[in-house]
Amino acid sequence: MYTTASARNLAQEQAAEGELDRSEISLLNKLLNNEINEINEGQVEIRSQQSDPSSPLYSTETFESFQLKPELIAACYSNGFNQPSKIQTACIPLILRAPSRDVIAQAQNGTGKTATFLLALLQRIDPTIEAPQGLIIAPTIELAQQIEAVAKKLAVHMPEVKIRCAVRGEIAPYGTVFNDHIFVGTPGTVEKWLTRFRTIRSEHLICTVVDEADDLFQLQNVKQNLTRILDFVKKAKPDCQLLFFSATFSDDDLAFIKNTFVPETYFITVHRSELSLANIKQIVIPCESREDKYQALRNVYATISNTASIIFAYTRASVDWLATQLRKDGRNVATLHGNMTTEERAQNVVKFAQGDYKVLICTNVASRGLDIPRVTIVVNYDPPVKYSAVTDPSAMLQTEGNLGYADYDTYLHRIGRSGRFGRPGLAVNMVDSPISGQLFREIEEHFGTKMQVIEPNNYDALFELNDAPY
Template identity: 40%
Template sequence: MSEDSWAVAVDVQEATNPSTQVSLKVTNVSKSHIKHGLTNLLIVQKTENGDSKREAEKVDLAEQSLLNKLIRRSLVRNRNQVEVLQRDPTSPLYSVKTFEELRLKPELLKGVYNLGFNRPSRIQENALPMMLAQPPQNLIAQSQSGTGKTAAFSLAMLSHVNPDNKWTQCLCIAPTYELALQIGQVIEQMGALCPDVKLAYGIRGNRLERGVKLQEQIVIGTPGTVLDWCTKYKLIDPKKITMFVLDEADVMIATQGHRDQSIRIHRQLTKDCQMLLFSATFEDSVWRFAEQVVPDPNIIRLKREEETLDTIKQFYVLCREKEDKFTALCNLYGSLTIAQAMIFCHTRKMAAWLTANLTKEGHQVALLSGEMTVEQRAAVIDRFRNGKEKVLVTTNVCSRGIDVEQVSLVVNFDLPVDMDGNADNETYLHRIGRTGRFGRRGFAVNMVDSKHSMDVINQIEMHFNRRITKLDTSNLEEMENLIS
């Protein structure tokens, strides 16, 4: 990106609701394969080469991405600003406020509305004109789950293909089987009124005859299988691919082998092929990867929002053991008017113990922990968001991506620490940031059960330059004065 490139910032406030009820019209993979894939494979979680042990170590990012896709019932409200860096700084910056402005084919416009979009989300406002531009433009975009990016690049692929050409023209790769199916579902529904546009799934278990070129114009798959289809089995002619979409780049490069496979696929494409890369995060490793596969890109990224603690009151409570922590928690819950609460534990064992004891006390409690399948976790989060349970007990592994506006209390039953036992400030900020959302007032209470725990509290105070107030939960009058 040249120094002449310029940026524009637009405020993001999402509102519309893309439906998650998707009917499948499946090509080149059986319907039962799709139907059972999301349940069976969420439990197995094996890599394409069958190495389940290695996947267990690397699966967190992919699982989190899939969980976010499953729980998003509406576009997320994102307070970040979007920064647009154009390849050609002299070109006018185009954005759209309606899908009609994109001059889509009538059947695609109906498909967009059938998905539940009433107007473009902010990421779509800026990304779609670039993706649909002639001549084609390359794009690197930072976009989290729930911002409408899958629908955006699905629409771009459906608009791009020529139905009269019976060969693969658009290729999209994602890091896991399940994420590929999620993308395919969106394309199937959006393209339901385009019967001449066909979709194939390049995923494990979908075996096709060698040497017979695919006639499907769009292929969605995982890197290993797609690479085999392009090289070993010659099912796809890479030179005829005119749009290449690489989704979940941050997950991709964290997964064994996927980064190299993606680069090998990219090397077989022509220089004129349009490249679209999407990632939820833009760390250095993602940038280095993006630079290898996307020449002369336009860039859309989220401006980092300064996390604010202004609306969150922070406290600590001195305890001796877990039973003391539990008593303090019950006292706290009895004296606060709490809409909903999230409680963080360090281990699954502690989370299970706490859940059982809170349930005995008559509280409506949901438990979220790592041994649950992604579908089970999504169901728990839905119940909590809908108010079926008032308390959510969770471990770190499941905490990210949960935005519930009515959470007014966060409790660190166990303080967040890194591998060396020092304060994990990033995790602390993420945890307590579950409350005080959207300008509402929230409370964060930390349970301190040792000198080491007190040292961690002191580290957190120094890092954020914020005092954390001592709270005596057995003194009702003091509590009322402090938290009022």
């Protein structure tokens, strides 16, 4: 059990740990992903889930029902999109409705958000007008390049449509005026090309998309660039449609976007209870102590197939200790935390993605932003805690009533590392005290889900998990 002093130290270390900065996340994602996951990953699982009404991929509509161009319908099928997902069914007709309305849309990762706005935009492009008509803004170079690649795949039967990336490193000599139909870029480069150099002209813009909008509005400099872009577009082309997409929106994000840019807008949002990812099985393993908890972790790995997994722990010391213990047990593991160099983190995540390591042990630095494919199991060795909600460290020791500092968004992002692109996944939540047990109960209540309780020595139940399609 933690003392008040240890609780204070834990809170301080967690605050110092923070998250990776965007430049490093972009670098690591570039190393992790050599292909476009949005289209090429997990097609079989996506097809199977599209017949399940509880799945976010489920839909009774067809791409033909949206009255899309034949070239776009053909591209959907050739890229493995058999049916539109829920977010596509809700958004595409609304975006295409005349007169156009601004839209804020929220849906979990892997459910087709990228294809949603790209299909709607490509449907509206007039290739006979040789001028920019669509603008898409993404938080990182890597994501912008991925969106560009997906756009080109969806426009494969529309060779007259030109698509260009506007990111750092792309050359635009002074006086250049591009006539590409769609630009995908990061806020800094787009702001320069659009508002200062006029490399991107605004006269024919019909739609501006902000992807991962919640992330973009978190960093002050990026937020300023994005605000200048949107203010410029609103003044230069008042009828330009604005679309904001993300997996999560805080109430503050929604209020800021609505009040600042789109006072008259449609909201298409998934309830938080639905964001617990229906395709991820969540279990709780209660333990008597920290020592028993590690033995329970060994039992999990002894009974479940040797598949890619991520373990989240509170502190750097916990990460290093777990790595040492698992290596003693003969397992190849990598670590990721804030006390490592960028080069060390890059080396470890690449080896993990390549399969040299089957287990990645990390602090919250990897809970958001990193898009690690093929992870099927996430272990919450320690529950996610929102330390900003703890004003008195001794309050972290109370066990009665609602604790109030369970970090629901971080839990969502953690377990979202599995179950990517429609695949099934497993979240293992480990409890070693009344406090950690209460935190997971609050998470359970928040998302309106029920976690299966499995005793640490119930090998039959653990073996049953091994039979699931992870």
